[in-house]
Amino acid sequence: MNEALADAFEAQRGRLVAVAHRMLGSRADAEDAVQETWLRLARQDADTIDNLGGWLTTVVGRVCIDVLRSRKIRPEAPEDELIVLEDTGPAPEDDAVLAESVGLALLVVLDTLRPAERLAFVLHDMFAVPFTEIGQIIGKSADAAKMLASRARRKVQQRHRPVEEPGQHAVVDAFLAAARQGDFEELLRVLDPEVKWSSETRRGLVVRTGAAEVAERTHHGARAAAFTCHALINGEPGIVAWAATGKLLGVVSYTIVDGRIVEIRSISDTERLASMGLPSRVPVT
Structure with a gap:
């Protein structure tokens, strides 16, 4: 692999880790997903890639989908994690603020979202990926991807932050x-x-x-x-x-x-x- 392509990948690494982290809820799993994306890039003919950022997002998204689906199959539960949010008061109602707060919380509702819903929500609401591209990642139309994101958003709005009892x-x-x-x-x-x-x-x-x-x-x-x-x-x-x-x-x-x-x-x-x-x-x- 040429040095320029490796440098271009490193420039995208932070964003890819952020996507995978919000998808998988684990920093270690996110790093593994990005490493797998790197290995796939190393096997790919660089001349066939028109948009490196879009290609990497597609690949890391598909890797995360595979990981999430395998979690549903494996009998053991994923690693127990604490999800830590700074307590700044009532939950945000604005959609953009909601998406960011849920991302920082590593998606409190991970277990309530199906893999495709989670991918659509994370990529669109947190990283502004168009529904046409999301549809290509999950093998569905842009309208179907939009519907998945909408469904996920409703679940997140309902459950993303439990109501704390006063006092x-x-x-x-x-x-x-x-x-x-x-x-x-x-x-x-x-x-x-x-x-x-x-x-x-x-x-x-x-x-x-x-x-x-x-x-x-x-x-x-x-x-x-x-x-x-x-x-x-x-x-x-x-x-x-x-x-x-x-x-x-x-x-x-x-x-x-x-x-x-x-x-x-x-x-x-x-x-x-x-x-x-x-x-x-x-x-x-």
Whole structure:
């Protein structure tokens, strides 16, 4: 393969990874799909390609379709992932803002969309690919592709962000404040007596149960988080935390019922955190 074509592919790589990431919901799977696209390009006669960008989009789209269809066949479930959104308030209603927010959330509704619907929605609403080109990728007419995108959009509008019960983040804030201050009684007030805390660390999964144990362990580690921001994690209220140095510490989600935390899920394992596409550091002034 000539160097000019390789350079042209590299110029498209970021866009291809973005398309595949939103299609597949996994950075690792997206990188694999783009690598497969590169291998197919290497086997292709470059002189037969009139529009490299369009050709690459078509190929990566078809690779993603194949991956999604194979997931439906394989008995094992895809890798469990946390979907992290900065919590900026009510869900956007404008279609363009909706498409971008869903892309950043790695398509919360991935499992509710059929492969062709997902492809049509992602390519058209997020990357402005014409329906004629989308139809060619999935082997359907432009009108059929438009219908698939419309159907997917309706599903996304209905389900892309679960409705958070009022006051849930206030419960999280009260819990964090109590943890930092060592207010054991306040911690027990906001924790359900049977609360469960699942923590994924570099050493593996650690599970703790019971308000007293969770409260004690939370107090020990709370002060390490110098910077936090509210987040929606798989639709649950949560936080992303950084140390005073600016290093990413982890993400934590909270399941809240009747004003009390009944379940906590945290991830501090660096490999898992890296797969989420979160900033590894924040500026420290």
